[in-house]
Amino acid sequence: MSEFDVGGRLRAIREDKGLSQRELAQRSGVTNGLVSLIERNKTSPSITSLRKILEILEMTLAEFFDSDTPSEPGKFVFRHSELTEINPGRIYRSGGAALDALSLKRAGKSGQTNLLLLYETYEPGADTGAEAYAHEGEEGGFVIEGELLLTVGETTELLRAGDAYLFDSRLPHRFRNVAKARCVVVSAATPPTF
Known part of the structure; x- marks a missing residue:
């Protein structure tokens, strides 16, 4: 990229x-x-x-x-190479090890759908930030590979491959990979405020 x-x-x-x-x-x-x-x-x-x-x-x-290039009308398939990277640490390489170890790839273009669909990769040590964040809507996802430590509000849970999460994203939340192996998550949020 x-x-x-x-x-x-x-x-x-x-x-x-x-x-x-x-x-x-x-x-x-x-x-x-x-x-x-x-x-x-x-x-x-x-x-x-x-x-x-x-x-x-x-x-x-x-x-x-998002790039300024509009999506093709009627397009409904997005190849991995076409997904939009929305992580500042990956795009501008000075975000620190924890942020650089996180990749968030969006399917589709912003403003053209009511659903945010992400392919997330958390390398060992990846963290969405020391501060929990919150936004309007709901989000959920499935852990496809590895383990992910998820904090929502005052509760922290370890999710493993096959586990899922779903929560009110107005609650402060944070995602971390504290394992020694990569974690892959497929998630969705609505509305697409992220």
Whole structure:
């Protein structure tokens, strides 16, 4: 995959919305320095930080990482090579080991469906971030391979291949691979706020 310019994309969207870095930082609850570092591609944001920023810009992570190429009308099959990577650590390689070890690939284009369908790969040590995150909707998935530690609210459970989860995604949640082997999950969320 060619390197995605996270900083350039964020700067262009922020400027298009008529916001200064300082205003975006204040409204999203992150530091001005973080916004500046992201825009200069000096750091890769955590998923939680980027979600906070994008919420102010009225954009989902999937919309942020979608290419500008529209889907073909009537298309219903998406080959693995056509899936959109929406993880900042994978696209801009400086997110730290835990974030780099996570791959989230979306089927379809943002804004063209009411369902977010993801093929998720958690290498050993992968983590969605030190902070749990929450968003509107519901999400669920099946562990296809390996083990996944899932925290929802105050409860943490270890899921193994064949196990499934389904929860109200307004509850803070976090996914981690604490095993020594890769974990693969197929998940869905509605509405596609992620």
